[in-house]
Structures are given as structure tokens and as C-alpha cells.
Amino acid sequence: MKDITEKPMQQWISKDNKAEKALKRVKQNTTARIGIGRSGARYKTDAFLRFWADQSAASDAVFTEVTPETIVNLGLFEIKTKCRSKFEMITRPDWGRIIEKDQQQILKEKCVKDPDVQIYFGDGLSSPSISANAEDMLQVLKLGLEHEGLSVGTPFFVRYCRVNTARTIGPLLNAKVVCVLIGERPGMQTDESMSAYIAYKPHPQMLESEYTVVSNISRHGIAPVEAAAHIVELILKISKAKKSGISL
Amino acid sequence: MNNSEQAFISAGIDIGTTTTQVIFSKIRIKDTSGFGFIPKISITDKKIIYRSRIHLTPLTHENEIDALAVKELILNEYAKAGIAPSDIESGAVIITGESAEKRNAKAVTAAISEIAGNFVVAAAGGKLESVLAGKGSGAMTLSKKTGKRVANLDIGGGTTNICLFNNGKVEEAICVDIGGRLIRIDSDKISYSSAKIKECIKNLGLNIKEGQNIYNNNIVSDLETIASSMTSYLTYCIDPEMSLPKEWKDSPNTRLSNRPDIITISGGVADCIEKITSDSFAYGDIGILLGRKIKESTLTNTSFYQKSDETVNATVIGAGNFSFEISGSTIDYRNSTFPLKNVQIIDIEIDNTASTIKRKIEQFCSEYQNSTFALAAEGIKCPTFKQIEETAKLISSVFNFPEYQNKPVIIIIKEDMAKAFGQALRRKLDNNRQVICIDGIDCGIGDYIDIAKPVASGQAVPVVVKTLIF
Structure with missing residues (x-):
């Protein structure tokens, strides 16, 4: 079966458009769905199907699970938050931050303590972002940070994860800098975007503004390797300044 | 995440066959990415903060630029603008056209880069000049705005630099030996004609020689014939359909391979297109005649032609604002x-x-x-x-x-x-x-x-x- 989302929307032009060349040029400046044609006041069938397809991909990205094989292949182990399903994660954002005692125990057993930098992945609102970006980012981050003389903790994956798990995990492992790589809420352009939330010594009372954020990491946005190289430098800066977020 | 705006000063110095000019620009740069994005440093503004007067390029004799006088002239402009050579962080010195072929062009470049600041680059070469003039004239912006092919002809004293932009990107750049000062007139007498123009004169069977009084023997009308012939040659250079005028048969066969949708003209001769003067030889050359012939020709007499934002300053602005x-x-x-x-x-x-x-x-x-x-x-x-x-x-x-x-x-x-x-x-x-x-x-x-x-x-x-x- 043909994948109708194969062609990026910026290259997608309605078959009967007469000003194809000019439209291509204009479309380079925006990701909006312009020049998709119409029939009376309505969308054409192909434009409408494409809209539905992209909408469905976004929705699937939120509700599908990261497979256990993906985690194993990345060389990670897995813990989860208080949520028991994707549905619970969406409806109970507060539970997505809580790591219960048994899961904390797993972390304590499996992870190196007192690292300079603790990196972990979370599914967040996009499961495909893990398989798409995690491998490239992890290696660039680990090698880059270690080359700069920083120790990197044992990486892992948190299922049903929200960013503020860092408030618990940071103190638990006594990490100086925590970097959460988490799936971004998908939009209509891509369902693979990841964000990095980086905090210096996160703790339960920390403010949201203490996170340094790098977003839009995907092959459609900032290339994962280049983003990771940038994050290496950010983490160096954060460790030296002993602060993160807007005060950096 | 440094969002503050920074600025640096860039210089453009154009030492042409006829004129020498200096401009200084303030270039503003800023991180234009939003919060949470990887930085993206972009140029947010280019503002010309000083334009020198248009100087005649000092020459010692026919074939040499007076390096010392040029250096003096430029130092003077720095002083007038209140800018020290060490303030300059970027820009270009361009020795253009015929001047670049003069024997001591290299020495001049060296003398100038020494005083021009930290990071002014000395460069010459027909293609680079064409691109800089095209950008400085506004043709690139016009091409980007319209999405069309725009050719800019920068017609100077010794050369014409042609650059073709397509959708804001350089597609072709050429340089041909056509200019307003290929024949010079001093006290009503022809004082100089370039080697290439002599060939053309011969091919056309005209009787123009150095030392002749232009008001004898219909020389003015012969000069007009040459100016129209130059115009035809320029038209040939930008129109792939046209054939080469036979009097230019010995010229190198450089021309655009794509036809432009819009033509703009810059350079000193561009000013002579619009200007109406009673004295055809006010500048001691055939620039005004050439301008008039271009005005009558298909180069400007079509819907393709658009007036250029910058004329005589195009190259120097290109050097100062677009070289980096x-x-x-x-x-x-x-x-x-x-x-x-x-x-x-x-x-x-x-x-x-x-x-x-x-x-x-x-x-x-x-x-x-x-x-x-x-x-x-x-x-x-x-x-x-x-x-x-x-x-x-x-x-x-x-x-x-x-x-x-x-x-x-x-x-x-x-x-x-x-x-x-x-x-x-x-x-x-x-x-x-x-x-x-x-x-x-x-x-x-x-x-x-x-x-x-x-x-x-x-x-x-x-x-x-x-x-x-x-």
C-alpha cells in the first residue's frame, strides 16, 4: 500500500495547480498547508486524506508504546512511573512525575552513583522519537562528555515519562547535571521530534525556569547528532556555571 | 542563549578603471532562533554609515595605479568617517576591471590591505566583481523577491560585469571588455583608445586615431557608431538568441546561457542613461554616448528593463555588504x-x-x-x-x-x-x-x-x- 505521507508537505502540490514553480518557491518559506487546492468551499479528497493521515500519525505517536526490543537494542533498561497505561499518562500528568519506591530501587541497583551527568530517555508524548533519535544522540553525548572529562551515569528509559521525573531521579542518583531526552508533543509536520531538558542539580522544589531546553530534534528539524554535539557544549557550560535555565 | 544584538563594521573599497570609492557599513547580527532552539546567528541589518565621494582613480601614467596616492586617499576617507583601520572586521578591497590588469595592481592591493584593517580581503577577478556588483545593485534582492532571472550589467569605465541571479541565487557571472572609458577625449582630442576597441574600430572601417580632433571629419558620428556597436555587443552577451556582431568577432565568446526576465544596469554608465547633458564629452570619454545608445536600445526599451537601486556605487556596496x-x-x-x-x-x-x-x-x-x-x-x-x-x-x-x-x-x-x-x-x-x-x-x-x-x-x-x- 502506498504511504501517502511519504512526501513532505512542503513539496506537496495539488495536481491541478497551474503555478507550480511559483508555489514551490513560496512553500519553502512556510510549513503551512498552502496551495493544496479546493473544490468549492471544501478540501480536495487527496488533501483531506493527507490531513487525516498526518493527524493520525500524531495521534499514534502519543498512544503507541515503545517496544521492549527498542529498549534492549539501545542497551538500556527500563523503569516506569506511577501510570499504568498511556491513557493514564495523558489523563494524570501528576502521576507521570512519580517514581514509586520499587522502581527507585531498580535505579539504585543498576545505576552508577554520583555521576557528573545523568542522561535518560522518556517516551513523553512521542514514542517514535525514541527509535528515531536515541541511538545517535546517546553516543555523541557520551563520547563528547567523556572526552571533556565529565563522567556519564548509566543511561536508562522511563516509560510513561514526564520531564519532572528529573526532580526525583536527580537527587536519587546524586547527579550534578540531569539531561532528560523526551518525546515532544507531535505536530502535523513530524511525529519524531525529541526535546532535551537539562537541569543543574534538579530537586523537588525546583522551578520550571531552571531547565535549559533544546527542542525540535529530529531529521526534519535539528539533526540529532548536531543537537547532541550542541548539548555537550551546553552541559559543559552548565557544569561550569553551576546553574541552568534562564539564569544561565 | 545569547539573544543580544551585536554589530561589526565592514569596509568596501573599489578601485576601478575610472573611479575609486570607499564605503563603511555597520552589520548587525543576532541569534534569530526562538527559545529552546539551537542558535541561528543571522545578519539582521546592513546599514551604510559612510559613503566617500567618488574619486578619480589616481594614475601615474597610462598603465599604472598610483599606489601611494590611492593609499593616501583611502586613509583620508577613514579619517573623514572617523573610523580607524583596526575597527574594521570584514569587507573587501576590489581592484576592478582594467585596473586589475595594470602591472602594479598587486602592489596596490598589498599596500591597501595593510592599512585597511584586520580583515579586509584583497580580491580581484571578473567573476567575483560581477557577483558583488550584482548584489550591491539590488539585483539579487529583486530576483529573490520576484523569483525571476535578473541580470545586472555593471557598466564601468573599462569593463562590464554581468551577473545573472535566479530566484536570488547566482547562476552565471561574466565579465566583458566594454566600458565608457575605452576611448578618452582630452581638450577635444582623442587621447586614448584601448587595444580591444582599436580592433573594433578597424573592423568597422572607421577612421578614429589617437590625437585626432573629434569635431573634424565626422569623428563624433563615428564615436556614436562605436557606442551603438558596444551596445549591440552587450545585448548579445545577455541574449542567447542574438548572434555576435561581426566587428566583435575576435572577442572572447563569453555570454549568458540563460535569458534573463529582468535587466538592471548599474555602474558609472548607468547614470548616463537617465542624464540629459548638452556636453556629450563632459567626462572626457564616451560614457555619455554609450549611455544614450543604451537608452535607445532594446536593453532598456523593453518591459524587461528595471531601474537599479544603486548605480555607480553598486560594486563598492557589494564589496562592503555582500563579500562575506x-x-x-x-x-x-x-x-x-x-x-x-x-x-x-x-x-x-x-x-x-x-x-x-x-x-x-x-x-x-x-x-x-x-x-x-x-x-x-x-x-x-x-x-x-x-x-x-x-x-x-x-x-x-x-x-x-x-x-x-x-x-x-x-x-x-x-x-x-x-x-x-x-x-x-x-x-x-x-x-x-x-x-x-x-x-x-x-x-x-x-x-x-x-x-x-x-x-x-x-x-x-x-x-x-x-x-x-x-
């Missing part, structure tokens, strides 16, 4: 001092083998001995970690050969991957090694580049690419 670009904002460099000047490009492919790259460097070194070189590659769009590692392993293995131990490692990539690649390279090289890895710059074989001091808290570097490949 800003690299990508995720780059990597260590142990380096800037500026780096006249770095020669060795073109490689990311998938070349180590021995191919080594052979290319060997070839280069045997030809240029101790010149600094950079390896330039197109790169990979969104590379994987594996691709980055493998390529870094390969490149570092080449630079770890004993004969290249002392060479700085300079890598120029077009695609956005320099930071990841630079870090990977550094992991494989000695910690004290000079490594520069920048992206967002497109250059190729035969190009020279200058890399300026980093801007915007060290996140990006201005780069001048000095010769151009199309």
Missing part, C-alpha cells in the same frame, strides 16, 4: 587564532577513501608548498553517528600522517553537521591540534577563503569565499 557570509551557528574550533587568510580549498567527497584524500593533499602541497589548506565537502544531510565517526576516523588518519602533523585541520562543510563532526575529529587527534570545523559555507575547487574572528559569543564566524564556482 556568516557560518552555521553550531561549529567547532580549538587552539585557533583568527583571522585566517587565503586558505585554499581542496575539494573532497565525504565517501572518498583516505588514500584519495591523501593524494589530493599531496598534489596540493607539491604545487603550493606551505599554503594553508582546508578540506571542503558537501557533507551529509542529517548524518548518523556511525557516518560521523567513520568520516572523522578517515580524515583524522590523514592528518595523523607524519608529513601533515603540523598542518592545521580545517574542514568546511555545506550541510549542518560541523559541531558533531568537529567533536568527533578532536577525539581522534592530539589535544593541542588546531582544529576548525565550520558548516553552512558552500565552496569548491580553486576557491580561497578568509575566516574572521568568531562573532556572537563565539558561536559563528564570518567567512569570505573569494573565487566562485558555478
Whole structure:
């Protein structure tokens, strides 16, 4: 079966458009769905199907699970938050931050303590972002940070994860800098975007503004390797300044 | 996340066949990315803060630029503008057209780059001039705005520089020997005619010789014939359908291969198109006649023609405002001092083998001995970690050969991957090694580049690419 989302929307032009060349040029400046044609006041069938397809991909990205094989292949182990399903994660954002005692125990057993930098992945609102970006980012981050003389903790994956798990995990492992790589809420352009939330010594009372954020990491946005190289430098800066977020 | 705006001063110096001009511009740069995004340093504003008067280029005799007088003139302009040479961070000195062929052009360039500041590059060459004039005239902006092919003809004293832009990008650039001062008139007598114009005079069977009084024997009408012939030649250069006027049969066959949708004209002669003067020889040359003939011709008498934003200043504005670009904002460099000047490009492919790259460097070194070189590659769009590692392993293995131990490692990539690649390279090289890895710059074989001091808290570097490949 043909994948109708194969062609990026910026290259997608309605078959009967007469000003194809000019439209291509204009479309380079925006990701909006312009020049998709119409029939009376309505969308054409192909434009409408494409809209539905992209909408469905976004929705699937939120509700599908990261497979256990993906985690194993990345060389990670897995813990989860208080949520028991994707549905619970969406409806109970507060539970997505809580790591219960048994899961904390797993972390304590499996992870190196007192690292300079603790990196972990979370599914967040996009499961495909893990398989798409995690491998490239992890290696660039680990090698880059270690080359700069920083120790990197044992990486892992948190299922049903929200960013503020860092408030618990940071103190638990006594990490100086925590970097959460988490799936971004998908939009209509891509369902693979990841964000990095980086905090210096996160703790339960920390403010949201203490996170340094790098977003839009995907092959459609900032290339994962280049983003990771940038994050290496950010983490160096954060460790030296002993602060993160807007005060950096 | 440094969102504050920064500014630096750029100079443009144009030493043409006829006139010499200086401009200073303030270039503003800023991180234009939003919160949470990777920085993107962009030029937000270019403002000309000083334009010199249009000076006649001082010449000692027919074939030499008076280097000392030119230097004096430029120093004077710095003083008038209240700018010290050390304030200048970027820009270009352009010795254009016929002047560039004069014997001491090199000495002049050297004398000037010495006083022109930290990072003013000395450059000449028909294609680069054409591109700079095209950009300075506003033709590039017009092309980008309309999405059309725009050709700018910068008609000066000795040469006409033609640049064709398509959708804001340079498509072709040529330079031909047509200009307003190829024949000069002093106290009603013909005082000079260039070698190429003499050929044309001969081919047309006209009777114009140096020393003749222009008001005898219908010489004025002969001069008009020459001006129209020059106009036809220019039309031939931009119109692929037209055939070469036979009197120009010995000229090099340089012309555009694509027809422009819009034509703009800049340079000194552009001012003569609109100007109505009773004295046809007010400037002591045939520039006014040429302007008139162009006005009557199909070059301007069509809907294709549009008036240019800048005329006589186009080249100098190009030199000051458009000679450099800003690299990508995720780059990597260590142990380096800037500026780096006249770095020669060795073109490689990311998938070349180590021995191919080594052979290319060997070839280069045997030809240029101790010149600094950079390896330039197109790169990979969104590379994987594996691709980055493998390529870094390969490149570092080449630079770890004993004969290249002392060479700085300079890598120029077009695609956005320099930071990841630079870090990977550094992991494989000695910690004290000079490594520069920048992206967002497109250059190729035969190009020279200058890399300026980093801007915007060290996140990006201005780069001048000095010769151009199309």
C-alpha cells in the first residue's frame, strides 16, 4: 500500500495547480498547508486524506508504546512511573512525575552513583522519537562528555515519562547535571521530534525556569547528532556555571 | 542563549578603471532562533554609515595605479568617517576591471590591505566583481523577491560585469571588455583608445586615431557608431538568441546561457542613461554616448528593463555588504587564532577513501608548498553517528600522517553537521591540534577563503569565499 505521507508537505502540490514553480518557491518559506487546492468551499479528497493521515500519525505517536526490543537494542533498561497505561499518562500528568519506591530501587541497583551527568530517555508524548533519535544522540553525548572529562551515569528509559521525573531521579542518583531526552508533543509536520531538558542539580522544589531546553530534534528539524554535539557544549557550560535555565 | 544584538563594521573599497570609492557599513547580527532552539546567528541589518565621494582613480601614467596616492586617499576617507583601520572586521578591497590588469595592481592591493584593517580581503577577478556588483545593485534582492532571472550589467569605465541571479541565487557571472572609458577625449582630442576597441574600430572601417580632433571629419558620428556597436555587443552577451556582431568577432565568446526576465544596469554608465547633458564629452570619454545608445536600445526599451537601486556605487556596496557570509551557528574550533587568510580549498567527497584524500593533499602541497589548506565537502544531510565517526576516523588518519602533523585541520562543510563532526575529529587527534570545523559555507575547487574572528559569543564566524564556482 502506498504511504501517502511519504512526501513532505512542503513539496506537496495539488495536481491541478497551474503555478507550480511559483508555489514551490513560496512553500519553502512556510510549513503551512498552502496551495493544496479546493473544490468549492471544501478540501480536495487527496488533501483531506493527507490531513487525516498526518493527524493520525500524531495521534499514534502519543498512544503507541515503545517496544521492549527498542529498549534492549539501545542497551538500556527500563523503569516506569506511577501510570499504568498511556491513557493514564495523558489523563494524570501528576502521576507521570512519580517514581514509586520499587522502581527507585531498580535505579539504585543498576545505576552508577554520583555521576557528573545523568542522561535518560522518556517516551513523553512521542514514542517514535525514541527509535528515531536515541541511538545517535546517546553516543555523541557520551563520547563528547567523556572526552571533556565529565563522567556519564548509566543511561536508562522511563516509560510513561514526564520531564519532572528529573526532580526525583536527580537527587536519587546524586547527579550534578540531569539531561532528560523526551518525546515532544507531535505536530502535523513530524511525529519524531525529541526535546532535551537539562537541569543543574534538579530537586523537588525546583522551578520550571531552571531547565535549559533544546527542542525540535529530529531529521526534519535539528539533526540529532548536531543537537547532541550542541548539548555537550551546553552541559559543559552548565557544569561550569553551576546553574541552568534562564539564569544561565 | 545569547539573544543580544551585536554589530561589526565592514569596509568596501573599489578601485576601478575610472573611479575609486570607499564605503563603511555597520552589520548587525543576532541569534534569530526562538527559545529552546539551537542558535541561528543571522545578519539582521546592513546599514551604510559612510559613503566617500567618488574619486578619480589616481594614475601615474597610462598603465599604472598610483599606489601611494590611492593609499593616501583611502586613509583620508577613514579619517573623514572617523573610523580607524583596526575597527574594521570584514569587507573587501576590489581592484576592478582594467585596473586589475595594470602591472602594479598587486602592489596596490598589498599596500591597501595593510592599512585597511584586520580583515579586509584583497580580491580581484571578473567573476567575483560581477557577483558583488550584482548584489550591491539590488539585483539579487529583486530576483529573490520576484523569483525571476535578473541580470545586472555593471557598466564601468573599462569593463562590464554581468551577473545573472535566479530566484536570488547566482547562476552565471561574466565579465566583458566594454566600458565608457575605452576611448578618452582630452581638450577635444582623442587621447586614448584601448587595444580591444582599436580592433573594433578597424573592423568597422572607421577612421578614429589617437590625437585626432573629434569635431573634424565626422569623428563624433563615428564615436556614436562605436557606442551603438558596444551596445549591440552587450545585448548579445545577455541574449542567447542574438548572434555576435561581426566587428566583435575576435572577442572572447563569453555570454549568458540563460535569458534573463529582468535587466538592471548599474555602474558609472548607468547614470548616463537617465542624464540629459548638452556636453556629450563632459567626462572626457564616451560614457555619455554609450549611455544614450543604451537608452535607445532594446536593453532598456523593453518591459524587461528595471531601474537599479544603486548605480555607480553598486560594486563598492557589494564589496562592503555582500563579500562575506556568516557560518552555521553550531561549529567547532580549538587552539585557533583568527583571522585566517587565503586558505585554499581542496575539494573532497565525504565517501572518498583516505588514500584519495591523501593524494589530493599531496598534489596540493607539491604545487603550493606551505599554503594553508582546508578540506571542503558537501557533507551529509542529517548524518548518523556511525557516518560521523567513520568520516572523522578517515580524515583524522590523514592528518595523523607524519608529513601533515603540523598542518592545521580545517574542514568546511555545506550541510549542518560541523559541531558533531568537529567533536568527533578532536577525539581522534592530539589535544593541542588546531582544529576548525565550520558548516553552512558552500565552496569548491580553486576557491580561497578568509575566516574572521568568531562573532556572537563565539558561536559563528564570518567567512569570505573569494573565487566562485558555478
